[in-house]
Amino acid sequence: MPELPEVETVRTGLAPVMEGQLIAKAEIRRPNLRFDFPKDLGMKLEGRTITALSRRSKYLLADLDDGAVLVMHLGMSGSFRVVEAGDAHLIAQEAFHLERGKKPQHDHVALFLSSGAVILYNDPRRFGFFDLLDRATLPEHAYFTRLGVEPVGNALSADYLAPLFVKRKAPLKSVLLDQHVIAGLGNIYVCEALHRAGLHPAKPACDLVTKSGKPTAALKRLTEEIRATIAEAIKAGGSTLKDHTKADGSLGYFQHRFKTYDREGEPCTKDGCSGSIERITQSGRSTFFCPKCQT
Numbered sequence: 001m002p003e004l005p006e007v008e009t010v011r012t013g014l015a016p017v018m019e020g021q022l023i024a025k026a027e028i029r030r031p032n033l034r035f036d037f038p039k040d041l042g043m044k045l046e047g048r049t050i051t052a053l054s055r056r057s058k059y060l061l062a063d064l065d066d067g068a069v070l071v072m073h074l075g076m077s078g079s080f081r082v083v084e085a086g087d088a089h090l091i092a093q094e095a096f097h098l099e100r101g102k103k104p105q106h107d108h109v110a111l112f113l114s115s116g117a118v119i120l121y122n123d124p125r126r127f128g129f130f131d132l133l134d135r136a137t138l139p140e141h142a143y144f145t146r147l148g149v150e151p152v153g154n155a156l157s158a159d160y161l162a163p164l165f166v167k168r169k170a171p172l173k174s175v176l177l178d179q180h181v182i183a184g185l186g187n188i189y190v191c192e193a194l195h196r197a198g199l200h201p202a203k204p205a206c207d208l209v210t211k212s213g214k215p216t217a218a219l220k221r222l223t224e225e226i227r228a229t230i231a232e233a234i235k236a237g238g239s240t241l242k243d244h245t246k247a248d249g250s251l252g253y254f255q256h257r258f259k260t261y262d263r264e265g266e267p268c269t270k271d272g273c274s275g276s277i278e279r280i281t282q283s284g285r286s287t288f289f290c291p292k293c294q295t
Ligand SMILES: [Zn+2]
Pocket: 268, 269, 270, 273, 274, 275, 276, 290, 291, 292, 293, 294
């Protein structure tokens, strides 16, 4: 499943191709993905110019010149590629995606841009979705209204988290995965950040706040590690983008950088730690951590 850094990498790859371009033709090739496509979506997109491509949590947002926003979510297996119009087989020149979904029968959306580029949305498992919303009402829409802050930038701070943690006895891992606290932070990067911060995933979140409601040093450290983990993953994604445009290569996860995720039984990589990575299940999902240096 694409996590936030991968979605940001997709945005970085698509923005220069899409921004400022008119959608000459939009083909919606099936009635639904995870949800139905909005009624007459193809018709509504045709003739519109894409003014900006941004991201909120794991949603990609294409602003159109009529005040609408095309909301795109990759779900479990969604990917985008950019091809040139007239290429009969629509062979990928650039693939901004996670799984190697290139089979044309899974290309469910095609946006033909005035530049000649065609943006293809491929999704074998069809858990992704597209929606068309009014920019003015976007913040109140159910997708966005209760989202927490982004894990990048200055909005995420220990002072922001302290009041959200103070009454939560729930494990740190589950509170960090709560999208109302931090938007777009997923399982892999929560495991990584907790390891870097030396914090046990089952520790009650409220333990990171003092009695007077102030953030502890551990919460400050955790906040810095979340931001650094995500920033490094986005940077790694950016460099894979540069590499793969030379070939048809697919854009992968950043697994080579993971210190805990999917490394059960392997030695902890932290300097001076002789522990090994264990896996436990929390809220039905795997947590990887080092019981020796995460306390
Ligand atoms: Zn360790």
